[in-house]
Amino acid sequence: MNLSTLILLALGLGIAFGAILHDIFPAWVIPLDHYCLSPLGQAFLRLIQFVVVPIVFSSLILGLTRVQNAAQVGRYTVKLLLSYFLTSTIAVALGMGTAAVLQPGTGMTSLALEAVNTNTTAPNLIDWMVSLIPTNPLQALSSSNLLQTIISGALIGIGIQQAGDQAKPFVAFVESIYAISEKILFFILYLAPVGVFALMSSVIAIQGFGILTRLLTYMAGTVLAIGVMIAVYGLLLGLIQGKPIHFFRSFFPTLSLAFGTASSNAALPIALKDAQETYGLSAPIASFAIPLGTALKRDGMAIGQGFNALFVAQLYDIPITASLLSAIALSTLLVSFSTAGVPGAGIVMMTTVLTAAGLPVEGVAIVAGIDRLMDSFHTILNVVGNTANAIILERWEQDGSKNLPIEPTASIPETTTTNPNSSQ
Numbered sequence: 001m002n003l004s005t006l007i008l009l010a011l012g013l014g015i016a017f018g019a020i021l022h023d024i025f026p027a028w029v030i031p032l033d034h035y036c037l038s039p040l041g042q043a044f045l046r047l048i049q050f051v052v053v054p055i056v057f058s059s060l061i062l063g064l065t066r067v068q069n070a071a072q073v074g075r076y077t078v079k080l081l082l083s084y085f086l087t088s089t090i091a092v093a094l095g096m097g098t099a100a101v102l103q104p105g106t107g108m109t110s111l112a113l114e115a116v117n118t119n120t121t122a123p124n125l126i127d128w129m130v131s132l133i134p135t136n137p138l139q140a141l142s143s144s145n146l147l148q149t150i151i152s153g154a155l156i157g158i159g160i161q162q163a164g165d166q167a168k169p170f171v172a173f174v175e176s177i178y179a180i181s182e183k184i185l186f187f188i189l190y191l192a193p194v195g196v197f198a199l200m201s202s203v204i205a206i207q208g209f210g211i212l213t214r215l216l217t218y219m220a221g222t223v224l225a226i227g228v229m230i231a232v233y234g235l236l237l238g239l240i241q242g243k244p245i246h247f248f249r250s251f252f253p254t255l256s257l258a259f260g261t262a263s264s265n266a267a268l269p270i271a272l273k274d275a276q277e278t279y280g281l282s283a284p285i286a287s288f289a290i291p292l293g294t295a296l297k298r299d300g301m302a303i304g305q306g307f308n309a310l311f312v313a314q315l316y317d318i319p320i321t322a323s324l325l326s327a328i329a330l331s332t333l334l335v336s337f338s339t340a341g342v343p344g345a346g347i348v349m350m351t352t353v354l355t356a357a358g359l360p361v362e363g364v365a366i367v368a369g370i371d372r373l374m375d376s377f378h379t380i381l382n383v384v385g386n387t388a389n390a391i392i393l394e395r396w397e398q399d400g401s402k403n404l405p406i407e408p409t410a411s412i413p414e415t416t417t418t419n420p421n422s423s424q
Contacts, residue, residue, distance in 0.1 A: 007256040010193035011200055018204025029205045037202040044195025047188045048266040051181045053144050055269050056291040057153050058178035063287025064157025065171060073154060076288055079396055083389050084297055084337075091229050091299040091385070092332050095306035096325065098225040104217040105314030150291050185269050196260030203372045215370055218311060222374060225303045226381045233388040240395040242388075250279035251387055258383045262375035267383055268294045275387060285394045293386030300378025300385075302336035305353045312354060312363030324357060331356035 021029050064073060099105075132151060134140040140148035160167040237244040248255075254274050258267040271290055275281040309328040313320060335349045354361045367374070 006193040007196050007253075007260055010197040011256075011260050014197040014200030015204050017197070018201040018206075019208070021201070021205040022208040033202050033205055037198045037205070040198035041195055041202055044188075044191055044198070045261060045263060045266060047191065047195075048261070048263070048269070049144065051185045051188065052265050052268055053141055053149055054177050054181040055185065055272065056294075057141060057149055058174045058181065059272060059287040060150060060153035060291055061157045061160065061174050062171070062178060063284045064154065065160055073158065073288070076285070076393065076397075077292075079393055080289055080292060080389060083392055083396075084293070087233075087385060087389065088297070088299060088302050088333060088336055090232060091302035091381075092306045092329055092336070094225045094229050094232075095222075095303035095332075096310055096328065098221050098228075098303075099307045099310035099314075100320070102217060102221040102224075103314055104215075104221050105311040150295055154288075181269075189270075192257060192260070196257070199261060215367070218367070219370065219374065222304060222307050223377055225307060226300060226377050229299055229303060229381055230384050233384055237388060237391060240392060242391045242395060247279060247388070247391070250274050251383070254383055254387070255380050258379045259376045262372060262379050264294050264298075264379055264382045264386070267379070271383060271387055275390065279387075279391075281390060282394055285390060285397070289390035289393050290386060293389055296337050297386045297389060298336040298378075298382050300381035301349065302332055303381065304374065304378050305332040305335055305350060308350050308363075308367060309353050309357055309359060311367070312359050315363055315366065316360055318359065324359075327357040328353065 021032065132148065134145070134148040134152050137152035137156070140152050160171060234244040234248075236242075237247055251271065251274050254267050254271045257270055258264065261267065268291065271294070272286060275286040275290055276283055306328060309332065310320070312318075313324065318324070331353045335353055350364055350367070351361045354363060
């Protein structure tokens with residue numbers, strides 16, 4: 001079986017195993033999760049994170065060496081940010097619109113409203129933008145600050161272009177980092193089914209299916225909005241001749257891993273490989289746009305936070321006014337660009353949105369029990385939005401003069417690495 005099939009099989013087995021533990025052997029849940037399932041899952045996530053920063057940093061620099069000049073980098077950035085803003089606005093509208101139509105929080109009295117102690121402040125756009133600029137590239141790398149790493153790589157890539165032949169030894173060093181990281185990733189991927197099984201078993205064993213039935217309308221609404229947004233991306237790709245069927249087939253291994261780990265960062269290395277080797281996205285655009293999108297593009301979060309905020313307002317019977325809707329939409333849009341791509345980040349940022357909109361943060365306790373499972377659906381949309389926007393950028397650069405390439409292109413650098421997803 002290929003890797004994506006093994007991951008899906010491990011996902012199903014993890015759900016079944018977790019349900020058996022929760023319903024038949026409840027006494028085993030805590031010790032088994034504490035000593036086995038949770039450590040295995042966290043160890044796998046840490047292994048993936050081990051290669052994220054070096055792969056992003058090295059692939060970005062190598063990709064920028066193929067870009068003609070700094071003006072082209074600036075053009076890429078402006079076009080991506082504009083595309084991000086427009087599609088994220090659609091995602092926010094979909095999340096809030098679905099919650100407004102389905103009314104999942106209205107009349108829900110079977111859930112206990114627990115107190116939640118959080119210290120949050122409304123998001124500050126200026127402070128966030130200033131914090132993106134790294135003061136030390138080595139600190140950005142060591143702290144795994146993905147966005148600062150991308151900015152550092154972009155600046156170094158521009159410097160390499162200006163330095164010319166004097167930068168060749170450093171470029172060779174970066175090529176070695178990429179090749180080594182790719183080999184490490186190849187080894188880690190074989191552990192993916194074990195990690196996904198442990199992560200999903202842990203969630204279901206602790207939470208069970210009881211809370212899922214009580215929040216069925218909430219979950220169905222969120223998944224519906226995510227599905228519509230994925231369909232929107234499919235439509236956009238079709239309009240620009242981006243071959244949507246080929247797109248979803250190419251990124252199926254990435255989406256499988258994204259669902260199992262609920263981490264955009266964990267899926268990033270696989271997304272880079274699938275984009276270049278399977279879909280055929282050009283190397284310079286893939287190595288620049290996909291890491292940037294992983295750090296910034298959170299359509300799943302945009303839908304989830306907007307939906308959650310209206311759900312909480314309905315739960316507490318708070319009047320839905322134009323000012324409340326505006327506050328939710330603006331804070332959700334900003335938060336979607338500043339959320340870390342790791343499991344559990346959404347529940348933290350939910351308190352920020354609720355605070356900014358003046359809604360009771362106690363509502364966090366209602367969705368906290370199913371947050372990890374919903375994170376998996378959010379992450380799938382995050383990855384779809386990120387990779388689709390990279391393809392939109394390539395079509396934009398081509399000015400519609402020709403179709404996207406359908407033949408796979410070589411990865412960066414051109415090495416003879418065996419691809420574990422080659423059957424895809």
